[in-house]
Amino acid sequence: MLALSLAIQPFGDDVGVKAYYSALVAEFLTQNENDILAVLTMEHHHTLEESQREAWLRQIEILRQSLVDRHASKIYLEFFIPRMGKRVDALLLTEGIAFVIEFKVGAKTYDKYALDQAEDYALDLKNFHEGSHNVPIIPVLVATAALAAGNSEPIFSADQVACPLKVNANGLGELLEEITTKSNYTPIQIERWESTGYRPTPTIIEAARVLYQGHSVEDISRSDAGALNLQETAAGVDEIVSRARQQNFKAICFVTGVPGSGKTLAGLNIATQRSLEYHDEHAVFLSGNDPLVNVLRTALNRDKAKRKGEKNAREVEQFIQNIRHFRDEALKSQDPTSEKVVVFDESQRAWTRDQLAKFMEQKRGRANFQHSEPEFLIGVMNRHKDWCVIVCLIGGGQEINTGEAGMSEWIEALSNHFPDWQCFVSPQIALPEYGLQKTVESFLASPRTHSDRRLHLAVSMRSFRAEKLSDFVAHVLDGDLDAAKSAYQSIQTNYPIYLTRNLADARKWLKARARGTERYGIVASSGAQRLRPEGIYIKAKVDPACWFLNSSEDVRSSSHLEEVASEFDVQGLELDWAAVGWDGDFYYSNAHWNTRSFKGTKWQSVKDANRKLYLKNAYRVILTRARQGMVIFVPWGNAADDTRLPVFYDGTYQFLRACGIPDLNPDAI
Numbered sequence: 001m002l003a004l005s006l007a008i009q010p011f012g013d014d015v016g017v018k019a020y021y022s023a024l025v026a027e028f029l030t031q032n033e034n035d036i037l038a039v040l041t042m043e044h045h046h047t048l049e050e051s052q053r054e055a056w057l058r059q060i061e062i063l064r065q066s067l068v069d070r071h072a073s074k075i076y077l078e079f080f081i082p083r084m085g086k087r088v089d090a091l092l093l094t095e096g097i098a099f100v101i102e103f104k105v106g107a108k109t110y111d112k113y114a115l116d117q118a119e120d121y122a123l124d125l126k127n128f129h130e131g132s133h134n135v136p137i138i139p140v141l142v143a144t145a146a147l148a149a150g151n152s153e154p155i156f157s158a159d160q161v162a163c164p165l166k167v168n169a170n171g172l173g174e175l176l177e178e179i180t181t182k183s184n185y186t187p188i189q190i191e192r193w194e195s196t197g198y199r200p201t202p203t204i205i206e207a208a209r210v211l212y213q214g215h216s217v218e219d220i221s222r223s224d225a226g227a228l229n230l231q232e233t234a235a236g237v238d239e240i241v242s243r244a245r246q247q248n249f250k251a252i253c254f255v256t257g258v259p260g261s262g263k264t265l266a267g268l269n270i271a272t273q274r275s276l277e278y279h280d281e282h283a284v285f286l287s288g289n290d291p292l293v294n295v296l297r298t299a300l301n302r303d304k305a306k307r308k309g310e311k312n313a314r315e316v317e318q319f320i321q322n323i324r325h326f327r328d329e330a331l332k333s334q335d336p337t338s339e340k341v342v343v344f345d346e347s348q349r350a351w352t353r354d355q356l357a358k359f360m361e362q363k364r365g366r367a368n369f370q371h372s373e374p375e376f377l378i379g380v381m382n383r384h385k386d387w388c389v390i391v392c393l394i395g396g397g398q399e400i401n402t403g404e405a406g407m408s409e410w411i412e413a414l415s416n417h418f419p420d421w422q423c424f425v426s427p428q429i430a431l432p433e434y435g436l437q438k439t440v441e442s443f444l445a446s447p448r449t450h451s452d453r454r455l456h457l458a459v460s461m462r463s464f465r466a467e468k469l470s471d472f473v474a475h476v477l478d479g480d481l482d483a484a485k486s487a488y489q490s491i492q493t494n495y496p497i498y499l500t501r502n503l504a505d506a507r508k509w510l511k512a513r514a515r516g517t518e519r520y521g522i523v524a525s526s527g528a529q530r531l532r533p534e535g536i537y538i539k540a541k542v543d544p545a546c547w548f549l550n551s552s553e554d555v556r557s558s559s560h561l562e563e564v565a566s567e568f569d570v571q572g573l574e575l576d577w578a579a580v581g582w583d584g585d586f587y588y589s590n591a592h593w594n595t596r597s598f599k600g601t602k603w604q605s606v607k608d609a610n611r612k613l614y615l616k617n618a619y620r621v622i623l624t625r626a627r628q629g630m631v632i633f634v635p636w637g638n639a640a641d642d643t644r645l646p647v648f649y650d651g652t653y654q655f656l657r658a659c660g661i662p663d664l665n666p667d668a669i
Contacts, residue, residue: 017129017194019091020044020078026071033060040077055105058144058169059089062103066173070094074190081124082200088121092176093193096185098132099176100125100139107143110166114141118164119516124200126161131196136185138162144169152178157515203574203627205548207265208296209303211272212319230262234269236454237391240424241274241341244387245281249422252378252390252414254347254407256426257457258470263393264292264572266457267343270391271319274341283341288323288349288373291544292572296320298545323350327376328364336383346572347392350374352409375413382418394429411443422448426455465628466495473623477616479592481658488660496629498664499656503534505666506579506631507561512669513577513629514559520577521547521558523622526566527615528583529598530643534635536564536581544569567621578626582634584648586619588655602643631664632656 020043021036028036040056041048056077063075073094078087090101102118104111118139125132138154141164149166152175156162167175202210237253244251257263267285274283287293300316323344330337344350350373351359360369371379381388394407407429414421423446430440443449466472472487488497496513500506510520524531528538542563543556552559558575584603585596595606595615606612623630634653637646657663 017076017198018080018082019076020087022074022076022079024071025067025073025075025094028075029064029067029071033057033064036060036077043078055103058105059103062142062144062169062172063090066176067092068173070176081121082128082198086121091125093188093190094176095180095183096136096187097180097183098125098135098137098188100137101142101172102139103142103144105144108145110141110143110146110149114143115139115164115166116516119161120518122161122164123516123518126159128200129196129198131193134160135188135193136160136162136183138179139164140172140175141166142169142172143167154179161515201627202265204264204268204292204572205295205299208268208320209299211268212300212303212316214272214276230266230269230457232454233266233457234273236452237266237270238273240452241270241389241391244389244422245278245340248386250382250384250388250418250420251422251424252392252410253424253455254392254394254410254426254429255455255457256394256428261457263395263457264345267345267391267393271341271343275319281340282318282338283343284318284326284339285320285343285345286323286326287320287345287572288351289346289572290322291569292345293320293322295544295548295573299549302549323373323377327373327380330376330380331364331366334383336385337380339381340384340388341391342377342381342389343391343393344377345393346395347374347410348394348407350377350409372409372413374410375417378410378413378418378421382421394426411440415443419448422450424450424452424455427451427453428456466491469495470624473620476623476656476659477593477620479588479655481655484659492660497661498631499653499661500631500633500664500666501636501653502666503536503579503581503633503635505664505669506633508666508669509631509664510561510577510579517551518576518628519548519558520561520579521575522561522564522579522581523570523575523625524564524566524581525583525585525615525618525622526568527585527597527618528581529585530648531581531583531635533638533641533644534581534633536633538564538566538581540564542569544573548573567618570625571621573625574627575625576628578622578630580622580630580632582619582632582649582652584637584644586615587648587652589647589651598643632661 021039023031037053037056037060041053059077067073067075073092076088076091078089079091080087088100089103092099092101100118100122102114102121104114107114118141122137122139126137136156137160139162143166146166146168148168148171151165154162154165165175233255237255240251240253243249255263255266271283271285274281297316297320300320304316326342353370353372353375356371356373356376357369360366378390381390392410414423423443425444430444444451468487468490472484472491475484475487498509500509506522514520522536524536524538526538528536531538540563542565544565546554546556547558547563547565547569550557554560555562558565564581585598587594587596593616595612596603597606597611598604606615634649634656635644637649638644639646
């Protein structure tokens with residue numbers, strides 16, 4: 001019998017953590033290395049390459065040499081990081097400290113990407129593993145063939161995560177000894193530490209990568225009862241799809257959710273899981289959001305390349321499609337599509353009949369097109385003679401462009417043209433932000449409409465440090481000072497928000513806050529054209545894939561802090577830290593928000609109710625992009641420039657300050 005213990009709890013289960021192998025160091029030191037290797041191989045579940053086998057053996061050898069006097073400590077090999085779908089080479093709990101150890105066997109240099117990798121793992125453990133919230137964590141990069149680095153003094157941030165330390169194969173034991181000899185931390189209760197929940201909140205890019213590799217939403221998402229019920233929503237939709245398949249009926253599901261609640265994650269999970277379980281359904285994820293489609297496709301293809309061509313680009317393109325491409329293919333033939341399940345992200349942004357008719361005439365040469373986008377999409381799926389399901393992911397108050405229909409167009413299409421479809425809805429669609437006040441009562445009263453509470457995602461997951469950020473932003477944009485102040489008090493401890501009137505200070509703050517490969521960047525409304533003198537040129541088009549995926553060394557990257565993204569570039573995606581530029585297109589004066597558009601050389605008031613809503617929602621989008629914190633830049637303006645008068649900015653700054661947001665102190669960055 002092997003004298004070892006394995007932690008094999010499911011990734012997202014609150015009862016524990018998971019590693020290929022775990023044991024007390026006393027056991028680890030006495031076991032035969034081939035027995036340990038056998039356990040690692042058994043848990044790997046993939047073809048084991050010789051290079052991986054040799055790397056494991058070398059890591060075991062180095063750890064044995066380095067841990068000879070740490071018998072009561074515990075070692076974990078290939079410790080899972082659920083949110084990222086990756087594994088830490090070794091995790092050591094000793095003397096009240098968690099050491100996150102990343103090996104680069106044969107490496108002669110301490111590469112930045114490897115240091116970032118170790119730091120990312122440490123931050124993930126700190127942020128998402130409950131047992132590690134109050135434990136000091138030290139990431140260590142072991143470049144086995146490098147020269148001695150000579151850095152053994154950990155430098156901790158406020159959250160007790162140290163900057164990564166560098167060491168070669170011969171120095172690991174000495175480094176551990178030097179640090180633990182000087183430390184006086186509370187011992188870690190290992191069984192309790194192991195049993196506490198791992199509650200990850202992945203970015204949508206991370207989620208897409210992991211889901212596409214075959215994991216489920218349970219593997220990468222939080223499962224605590226107090227957070228959102230992503231798993232329950234996924235199960236609810238899956239149940240509806242299975243019923244439609246078995247009983248041969250056509251159904252449409254409306255899944256609602258607050259900003260950042262995981263609607264896109266839920267949609268990706270539905271599409272991937274149905275594709276894995278039922279190949280004949282050809283489940284597809286559709287979005288009219290070009291940047292989102294571009295970024296996700298690029299991320300999956302890059303990930304595929306790293307995994308040596310496991311999937312091809314054609315498969316990625318079939319799985320994630322732009323709604324316009326899906327529509328164009330459907331126009332070529334009246335035959336049923338191969339897809340039986342389609343997930344339509346941001347369905348509230350589907351086009352009205354007038355907008356689609358205009359596009360079809362100008363861009364496709366088809367005059368007199370008589371369908372709205374919802375009507376046409378339902379009609380395409382209605383070609384199936386037996387069954388099909390459309391899953392609409394709906395965000396309230398997120399229409400940001402001319403011709404976006406909201407929920408009303410879907411209800412009108414179903415009521416007027418598709419009486420046989422079964423409708424499954426979140427009860428929250430009756431709320432004002434979904435724009436159905438005139439039609440919702442009769443729609444909900446219909447015998448074919450079925451209300452299901454599981455179809456609503458109630459808590460923001462994007463900002464894992466402040467679940468109520470969306471509430472705070474909503475109160476600010478509604479001009480409700482008292483409610484905004486109250487909401488801010490509930491988030492200020494865990495989610496830093498600062499005001500500054502100096503863009504250089506905002507950039508400095510972003511760089512100081514971000515660690516590892518955390519992403520940061522500058523965002524602004526597409527109407528913020530008079531921030532250009534301040535260094536924010538919103539009309540310069542960004543490449544979303546480069547902006548969201550490339551490293552800070554790339555001038556096109558968000559983290560290089562040169563290119564600025566608008567609400568159109570970032571909706572549905574997220575950053576860790578953001579600087580939000582606030583211009584005179586939406587400014588506070590005389591106790592209310594004023595909406596304007598910059599045309600030619602001057603500002604013009606916006607009177608149209610829809611355009612005013614789009615502008616308000618643009619700020620809603622950019623103010624809810626950051627997962628961990630943001631700084632809001634409100635310029636001083638210039639009394640000598642009629643387009644940038646101080647009055648356009650001072651009222652906004654004063655209102656935000658009255659909401660409780662403090663000024664950024666440049667000396668404290």
